[in-house]
Amino acid sequence: MTAVLLAEDDEAIAAPLSRALGREGYDVTVEQTGPETLELALKGSFDLLILDLGLPGMDGLEVCRQLRGAGSDLAVLMLTARTDEVDFVVGLDAGADDYVGKPFRLAELMARVRALMRRRGGGDDSVVEVGDIRLEPAARRVMVGGAEIALANKEYELLKVLLDRAGEVVSRDVILQEVWGDADLRGSKTLDMHMSWLRRKIGDEGPVAERRIATVRGVGFRLNND
Structure with missing residues (x-):
């Protein structure tokens, strides 16, 4: 119970x-x-x-x-x-x-x-690896380039949504629903703020063309898997 x-x-x-x-x-x-x-x-x-x-x-x-x-x-x-x-x-x-x-x-x-x-709850505990990012759900551990990084809960959930759909564009509504349980937050800056914090923590603040997490304007975000 x-x-x-x-x-x-x-x-x-x-x-x-x-x-x-x-x-x-x-x-x-x-x-x-x-x-x-x-x-x-x-x-x-x-x-x-x-x-x-x-x-x-x-x-x-x-x-x-x-x-x-x-x-x-x-x-x-x-x-x-x-x-x-x-x-x-x-x-x-x-x-x-x-x-x-x-x-x-x-x-x-x-x-x-x-x-x-x-x-x-007890979702899929399978390890997910995309490039140099490794996410271990059972331990809620994230490794980047072999080094463990500390993510807040929402940053972790946000990264997991993108890793699970690596190479695909994930819409803002889908992210808001899966991470925050409320697509009605689309008018707020919550997602963009957390995305900025996540990018900083995984070292993804370089030139736009070289970022792991690409912004697809008017749609959402894509985690590049190449």
């Missing part, structure tokens, strides 16, 4: 969300403060953390940062009443896997939970 830690101090949100998760078959633990959430997340055997941004004691961003800083790969779905694009990007940069703005419809949030669990 998938274990979910729900960190939400508003009982009007926590109670119905907990019941909805329970009906879907999830084992739910509810916590109301930031410090206790971080402690439970680090020592508990949870599969998913649904994390409110405005927790007392320690906000959700700091909880997420400390969680990632401790090396935890726990899936994190962040909730917030602040839906400005800057807050959205900050949340993802802190290590969240997905981000949902309040107020939300339960059906929509449950769909995002299922999509996140599918993405983080």
